[in-house]
Amino acid sequence: MTRNMNRLYLALAIIFALVYLFPLYWMYVTAIKSGSEIFSYPPTFVPTDPQWGVFAHVWEIRDMGRFIWNSLVIATGTMVLVATLGTGCAYVLARYRNGWINLALFLVLMLQVLPASLMVTPLFVGFSALGLLDYPRFAVILAVTAKAMPFFVILVRATFMAVPAELEEAALVDGNSRIGAFWSVVLPLARNGVLVSAILIFMQAFGEFVYSKSIIQDVSLQPASVGLNAFMGPNTVEWNNIMAYASIYVTPILAAFVLLQQRIVAGLTSGALK
Amino acid sequence: MTQNLQIELTGVDKHYGGFHALKDINLSIPNGSFVALVGPSGCGKSTLLRSIAGLESITGGVMKITDEVVNDMPPRRRDVAMVFQSYALYPHMKVIDNLTYSLRLKKTPKAQARKMAEEVAATIGLETLLDRYPRELSGGQRQRVAMGRAIVRRPKVFLFDEPLSNLDASLRVHMRKEIRALHDRLGATSVYVTHDQIEAMTMADHVVVLRAGVIEQQGAPLDLYDRPASKFVAGFIGSPAMNFIPGRTNGDGTSVDLALDGQPTLRLGRPAAANQDVIVGLRPEHLSMASTGDNNFAVRVGVIESTGSTTYVGAGDRNDITVVLSDRRNISVGDRVQLAIDPDKVHLFDPITEAAL
Numbered sequence: 001m002t003r004n005m006n007r008l009y010l011a012l013a014i015i016f017a018l019v020y021l022f023p024l025y026w027m028y029v030t031a032i033k034s035g036s037e038i039f040s041y042p043p044t045f046v047p048t049d050p051q052w053g054v055f056a057h058v059w060e061i062r063d064m065g066r067f068i069w070n071s072l073v074i075a076t077g078t079m080v081l082v083a084t085l086g087t088g089c090a091y092v093l094a095r096y097r098n099g100w101i102n103l104a105l106f107l108v109l110m111l112q113v114l115p116a117s118l119m120v121t122p123l124f125v126g127f128s129a130l131g132l133l134d135y136p137r138f139a140v141i142l143a144v145t146a147k148a149m150p151f152f153v154i155l156v157r158a159t160f161m162a163v164p165a166e167l168e169e170a171a172l173v174d175g176n177s178r179i180g181a182f183w184s185v186v187l188p189l190a191r192n193g194v195l196v197s198a199i200l201i202f203m204q205a206f207g208e209f210v211y212s213k214s215i216i217q218d219v220s221l222q223p224a225s226v227g228l229n230a231f232m233g234p235n236t237v238e239w240n241n242i243m244a245y246a247s248i249y250v251t252p253i254l255a256a257f258v259l260l261q262q263r264i265v266a267g268l269t270s271g272a273l274k
Numbered sequence: 275m276t277q278n279l280q281i282e283l284t285g286v287d288k289h290y291g292g293f294h295a296l297k298d299i300n301l302s303i304p305n306g307s308f309v310a311l312v313g314p315s316g317c318g319k320s321t322l323l324r325s326i327a328g329l330e331s332i333t334g335g336v337m338k339i340t341d342e343v344v345n346d347m348p349p350r351r352r353d354v355a356m357v358f359q360s361y362a363l364y365p366h367m368k369v370i371d372n373l374t375y376s377l378r379l380k381k382t383p384k385a386q387a388r389k390m391a392e393e394v395a396a397t398i399g400l401e402t403l404l405d406r407y408p409r410e411l412s413g414g415q416r417q418r419v420a421m422g423r424a425i426v427r428r429p430k431v432f433l434f435d436e437p438l439s440n441l442d443a444s445l446r447v448h449m450r451k452e453i454r455a456l457h458d459r460l461g462a463t464s465v466y467v468t469h470d471q472i473e474a475m476t477m478a479d480h481v482v483v484l485r486a487g488v489i490e491q492q493g494a495p496l497d498l499y500d501r502p503a504s505k506f507v508a509g510f511i512g513s514p515a516m517n518f519i520p521g522r523t524n525g526d527g528t529s530v531d532l533a534l535d536g537q538p539t540l541r542l543g544r545p546a547a548a549n550q551d552v553i554v555g556l557r558p559e560h561l562s563m564a565s566t567g568d569n570n571f572a573v574r575v576g577v578i579e580s581t582g583s584t585t586y587v588g589a590g591d592r593n594d595i596t597v598v599l600s601d602r603r604n605i606s607v608g609d610r611v612q613l614a615i616d617p618d619k620v621h622l623f624d625p626i627t628e629a630a631l
């Protein structure tokens with residue numbers, strides 16, 4: 001009875017996964033189809049004549065190296081900024097409990113609710129007033145940091161809460177300062193959670209679009225997401241090239257996720273200990 | 275070097291917001307003594323210990339360690355070591371690194387720290403476990419590592435918070451002796467929290483009984499046993515617990531009538547106030563079963579439990595009078611027996627204030 005139920009659930013899970021992953025598959029397949037095969041009816045699920053050269057071609061004509069580099073700069077900058085500021089914040093929110101902390105937590109959650117497209121106008125005006133628009137990638141890093149911070153803080157706070165306060169107290173009695181105890185006991189135990197959350201932030205920032213599109217006018221500073229959007233003009237027919245672009249853009253992230261997925265899942269669910 | 279008082283608390287108060295957790299604690303702990311803090315759950319034992327460690331800040335009074343006021347001193351400057359109930363071993367460090375953690379903080383040269391840790395490990399039987407992680411140890415071994423981590427620092431004061439409560443009964447008895455022997459060998463001052471009065475009685479020089487944040491009584495273990503200051507202490511110290519029977523003193527105050535079938539009368543060792551209601555306290559081990567003799571009263575046997583060496587008898591109308599016998603008797607449930615007691619061992623308590631009379 002339960003065996004059959006388990007099989008049913010497994011089958012359902014596989015079906016959902018297939019439905020969910022189909023667009024990804026379609027992206028890769030479309031990328032290597034020839035122009036005529038893309039529009040053939042009925043569509044082919046396995047390309048008859050794979051065009052492997054399309055990736056190098058697109059990399060070349062769209063100057064993708066520069067776009068990807070900009071994406072990397074923004075993602076790395078955001079991750080470093082979020083991790084350095086957010087870790088301390090998450091720790092305080094995890095350890096000290098009182099009414100003000102609850103209020104702070106509420107505000108942090110509140111920020112998470114506001115959509116980027118709503119925030120972008122006030123941010124744009126503010127950055128412009130501060131002269132930050134002269135360093136548009138940095139401005140985007142700041143904006144994305146603000147947007148990604150709550151998510152990071154909430155994840156990392158849960159990790160810190162899983163570290164027993166007694167370990168920290170033992171370190172204090174053993175002769176350490178609060179900061180020393182944090183570095184030598186709490187942080188190493190929360191390391192997985194912090195790392196995983198930072199990686200998730202990196203991935204999120206790597207694909208960020210709304211802020212980059214509005215804040216970075218100079219094409220040579222735009223990230224790959226904006227480059228992809230510019231590629232998709234209203235009358236485009238170059239679907240294979242666009243899909244090749246998208247493939248190049250997402251494959252490294254996907255690969256990283258698949259390689260790290262066990263640690264990511266473990267880091268998010270099990271907390272820090274045992 | 276020769277200061278006599280290691281820890282001195284004067285009028286110490288601790289509030290958690292509106293909750294008054296420690297009330298006017300006065301406690302003097304001489305250098306080299308072993309002090310046990312006992313009391314029921316939630317009475318403030320851990321709070322008091324953690325205040326001495328500096329993990330909680332006190333909200334009133336003065337706390338001194340070796341003549342220095344430490345009210346606002348952070349834990350790391352108090353030179354105290356603490357063994358936690360959960361052991362609180364650093365899970366990401368091997369045993370050896372757990373042991374040397376405090377030494378490394380003191381910038382002890384690496385080789386020397388290692389040597390000191392190895393010496394301590396040898397004295398408590400950890401030498402073969404130095405390269406393991408805490409998760410690879412049994413409960414008893416973890417307990418030893420926690421002890422070792424405290425010992426290796428050679429602190430002024432050891433603080434223990436129920437260190438044996440996660441061990442099985444036989445290991446607990448063994449570690450009891452071992453901790454006391456270590457204390458004597460190191461010549462340290464120890465404060466030991468436990469809710470187990472047997473641990474307190476067997477290990478400590480000085481026992482402090484706490485109740486709801488107040489020191490109910492403190493003194494040498496046998497003093498607390500012989501002269502409990504209140505019904506609470508009388509019931510808490512000693513096992514099985516003291517029997518309490520309502521009664522009333524007679525016209526001349528030299529004897530007391532028990533509120534039992536037939537109003538039996540017991541003579542008192544010391545005269546008490548005449549004609550007043552009292553609670554009579556009789557320790558189970560002081561009651562003997564004597565068919566004749568004086569100062570006895572008759573009860574009906576309701577329960578008999580024998581462990582082989584000791585027989586516990588539950589007697590009286592509600593089987594609430596416990597008697598401990600160390601020899602075997604030919605008695606059975608339903609028998610009426612005579613219980614006798616030495617007049618000097620009859621305790622009297624005020625039924626309202628519960629103070630000893």
Ligand SMILES: Nc1ncnc2c1ncn2[C@@H]1O[C@H](COP(=O)(O)OP(=O)(O)OP(=O)(O)O)[C@@H](O)[C@H]1O
Binds near residue numbers: 295313469
């Ligand atoms: N951080 C805190 N905030 C508020 N109240 C607290 C806090 N810590 C302890 N208390 C309260 O203080 C009282 C004493 O607690 P404490 O931990 O000292 O008890 P204990 O005697 O060690 O008990 P146990 O034997 O169960 O460990 C308890 O009533 C507890 O609820």
Ligand SMILES: [Mg+2]
Binds near residue numbers: 319320321
């Ligand atoms: Mg406690």
